[in-house]
Amino acid sequence: MVCWDINESRMSATEKKQMKKLGSKRSGKPTIFSKIVNKSIPADIIYEDELNYIFSDGNFLFQLLRHLLLTAKKVAEQENLSNGYRLVINDGPDGAQSVHHLHIHVMGGRQMNWPPG
Incomplete structure (x- = not known):
């Protein structure tokens, strides 16, 4: 399985507003995804750019x-x-x-x- 997460820390203010309009809700607490994005836990990163991380769950x-x-x-x-x-x-x-x-x-x-x- 490929997992995908948006890296909000790299988004512009306009992009963050657009995400809110789309209904993206964040609790503010670290998730498994945010920990992978900030590299506090290891992951098999397949692709990374300014907005996206795509990683394998090893499946x-x-x-x-x-x-x-x-x-x-x-x-x-x-x-x-x-x-x-x-x-x-x-x-x-x-x-x-x-x-x-x-x-x-x-x-x-x-x-x-x-x-x-």
């Missing part, structure tokens, strides 16, 4: 999906899809799933359209 399914996505990126690089590519996971009959295990399609080499399908 096996997260590790599997991360491996699949990194492998798909390597395949795209091997296939020289430098202009971009699309990753697709089909699920269920309406999603056109025909192979009933988790796999990722790496599509590229042409201009993709939006919306897909």
Whole structure:
């Protein structure tokens, strides 16, 4: 599982006001998330910028999906899809799933359209 938290300490006053309007409520007491953000407890930080922290909770399914996505990126690089590519996971009959295990399609080499399908 990937956990995400907003780093309010790096937000501008305007951004904080917008968060309040959206209904974000904070008790002021440290949470597990704020402790990870301020680095008082260790975490596997995957991505960090001025507003966001994304970290792994160590879940096996997260590790599997991360491996699949990194492998798909390597395949795209091997296939020289430098202009971009699309990753697709089909699920269920309406999603056109025909192979009933988790796999990722790496599509590229042409201009993709939006919306897909």
